[in-house]
Amino acid sequence: MVSARFQRYYDNGSLFITSxxxxxxxxxxxxxxxxxxxxxxxxxxxxxxxxxxxxxxxxQIIDFRRGVAASPVNLSGCQAITYDQGEI
Structure with a gap:
């Protein structure tokens, strides 16, 4: 959902984020x-x-958008689990 909202504003050519x-x-x-x-x-x-x-x-979001940060921003606080050939 966040990515879709972000993309919609980005596609319209204007993107300002505030907190x-x-x-x-x-x-x-x-x-x-x-x-x-x-x-x-x-x-x-x-x-x-x-x-x-x-x-x-x-x-963090701005740094990721600019390519300064290498990993996505974790907004949920959960740990990501990845799979490699069936192994966690």
Missing amino acids: RDNFNGYPVLCIANRKRIPCTSENILVTLKPGSDTGATLK
Whole structure:
């Protein structure tokens, strides 16, 4: 879902991500097609876990987008499991 929202704004040629530390009790990252658009329920990109650092998460996303970071941003807090020839 996050990737689809991100891609939709990217395809339209404008992509601005902002953060808000408390939206209905959760930290969120919002996306818009121009600067200084407030976070609303309509433009939330992702809701983060309570206590998450929105600024650090935003930096990770931007670094990944620019190719500075080699690995995807883990937004769920879970550990990724990979399989290689049937082995975990």
